[in-house]
Amino acid sequence: MTGLAAPGHLADTADLGEFRAAVRDWCRDNVPVDWRRAQTGASETEFVAFQREWFERLHRAGFAVPHWPREHGGGMSVERQVVLYQELAAHDAPRLVLSFVAIHHAAATLLGAGTPEQIARHLPAIAAGEIWVQGFSEPEAGSDLAALRTSARRDGSEFVVTGQKVWASGAQYADWCLLLARTDPDAPKRQGISYFLLDMRSPGIEVRPIRQATGEAHFCEIFLDQVRIPAANLIGPEHGGWQVAQRTLGAERGLTMLELAERLGNAGFDRLVRECLTPDPLGGRPIDDPLVADRLAVLDIEITGLRALCRDLVERHATDTVGPADASIVKLYYSELLQRTMDFATEIGGVPAHTVLRKPMSGGWESGAWVLDFIGSWEWTIPGGASEIQRTIIAERGLGLPRPSKES
The missing domain is CATH 1.20.140.10 (Butyryl-CoA Dehydrogenase, subunit A, domain 3)
Structure with missing residues (x-):
């Protein structure tokens, strides 16, 4: 497998044409030629293994998180990001499906509202392949997200969360979840929501995939039954989760x-x-x-x-x-x-x-x-x-x- 200098280093020494030629060479050597055939009808195990290997391949080249700040492994200029995505698309490269929420939504949220400890814990883990899911929508709180009813009750140094999330993409594979829950039921609906980082291995979590019209089960339901989340996993101020969520949605949009x-x-x-x-x-x-x-x-x-x-x-x-x-x-x-x-x-x-x-x-x-x-x-x-x-x-x-x- 051919390696390539990290894009931050390459961007300092190469003009745009040289950068494009280097990315093109990397794509020729590294984009799996038969990935479409292999991933058509693949089992979940094969899908996850392929996604992890492809993320690692991009990460070693410095192409997995080009939009992140330089100090966290990114720092690629807009012009070079355009070239990178043009060449990946032109060479029919697979998408980072499993890592999408992690490298975009989770990273934007952490960098915008996370504590130094949260950033130090999670950004390196995401760069190493940690998978995240977004736990926002609920059965009666989709477009009107502020109507969510999942509750989080403080109990000493923890919050106890009960409720349901739906349309959670890739939840069956996720290590962590970006979770919105109501911490003040009496406050106006946008003022009583808090934002949590939820370990998906916590007791009390059940994930149920939803079979779609295409035959896939990309979306999931997440059921939370008295799930305990450490208060240290609160991101942003208590009851201030709505403002933090706008950063996540801004990255998505x-x-x-x-x-x-x-x-x-x-x-x-x-x-x-x-x-x-x-x-x-x-x-x-x-x-x-x-x-x-x-x-x-x-x-x-x-x-x-x-x-x-x-x-x-x-x-x-x-x-x-x-x-x-x-x-x-x-x-x-x-x-x-x-x-x-x-x-x-x-x-x-x-x-x-x-x-x-x-x-x-x-x-x-x-x-x-x-x-x-x-x-x-x-x-x-x-x-x-x-x-x-x-x-x-x-x-x-x-x-x-x-x-x-x-x-x-």
Whole structure:
């Protein structure tokens, strides 16, 4: 396996062209050639083993957490992050599915609100492969997250937590959980919530996978029955968890999009174009239809705009100039563009596309199994704040529009 200097060192000595050439060489030597075949129909054990090995391979190269601060193993410039994700997508690299919450959501939360002890405990562990899950949504608290009812009662130096979480991605594999629970039932709903770091090996936790329409069980329910969490695992002030959660949701709606935008453009859209260029049994090509060519042109323009939005958002994070609605704009744009693209790809794929009923477990939402990709794209317009919620945030926080009156 070919190694490569950590990107922070390389960025200091190489120009952008040299960096791209180095990443390209690394991808040729390290991206598993047959990973799609091996991960299609893989068992859970095989999936987890593959994800851990792929994370370790990226980590050794310095490519696992390029967005982290330099002192924690990141420090890659925005320009180099764009190049990195472009090359990974161009070489059809697998996604870090299991590590996604850990390296993005957990890291952003810890760096923004964690104590020095919490940061020192968890960031090195995440860099070593620790898996995290997000325990936010509940059966009656999805888009209205502040309506959550999971309770956390203080008992000396511990909190005792009881309740249920749902739509927890990858909970069956997780070592730790980012958990929101209500610590003051009498306070206004956004003021009585606390944020905890929960060890998933704690007694009283039951995880139940949810079988999806695609046949996968990516989402889970988490049941908490008198689970004890040390008070030292409280992140941010007691009853101040809502403000801390905004950092987590900001990472979900913002910085994570840079990679996803490049995958949509370099992997998903390119695959769609190749399919449109492929002759059918009668010799015709979808792209010869002016309506198809026009739709492709529109999608190409929209993806270019998405890439520009994502790059701008990352640059704003680096200079601490992110607007209150910027992340919501990117999340809304990406999620609905992804859905439109996969819908069109399913239409182009026709009847044969409906016979592809399996996709690689370590892939994204642009795998080429168009029907499953389209179904999966709904993960983005509903969880993490539905499109309607994002539009409300943009209207109120971004544009300064008034909240609608109760009479309207």
